[in-house]
Amino acid sequence: MQNLPLPVLNPALFDDVARWFCQIPHSATIGLEFVNGERGRATLRLPYNTALVGNPRTGVLHGGVMTSLIDTTSALSVFSLLAEREAIATLDLRIDYLRGATPGQPVYCTAECYRLGRQIAFTRATAYQEGNDQPIAHGVGTFMRESSQAQLGSKKGG
Template structure:
């Protein structure tokens, strides 16, 4: 069974070149549950009039966080890929704030994982965005399974 914790989740993220570029950090990790942050970065601005981060950058954070929660699921054997992801944008993130995302892989079948994600800036009363989606993954091999 794969190790599950903050260090493993950070290792997963650090192997992804795009996440290193964005400085995405794991804040916390538990089985099938991960939270991570995206620091504010002027390169990610989507609306120059307001300085608000582009929705695309938020979707990178949401997808990464969701993927990590699937990776941290005890049934996951390694490889995974996004099948579909729907993001709802509740409000603009405050310019200057980091964005914090929390993902939960709440159900898996043999090869499909279902996830939900929420994201906030410094105001935690209303999420900036939420997402739900499905991933495909390679299940752990029988030999890795703990004896019943």
């Protein structure tokens, strides 16, 4: 069943959040673009940009950019399962860098929210490039739901 795609649960909410995510100042700075959404999944694209390079000699993208791409796509995959708007916050994100991205080509990230709990959402994501079956990076994340009420400790802590 998991491979049979359904539309996102609330298309109006999802489209709104997808647009918002790509317009966030940091997302706009690195140039994130929305590609696709279905129930439980989201895909974003990061066009190649020399300002995002980690190694000027080879032109390979910096690993840190992959963190933004995977974090944002993973969060969006959670919204594909939500009926109503709520704030979510990344609790943790673990990324495995499998190989360098080929310079000059966009990087895609597809994330799946494979478990939406009442309080916590669990995601996994793959970053890859067109024409190459070998992924660039894998990411696993957890997100806190309704984070606007808890604010990750910001009210009492910092």
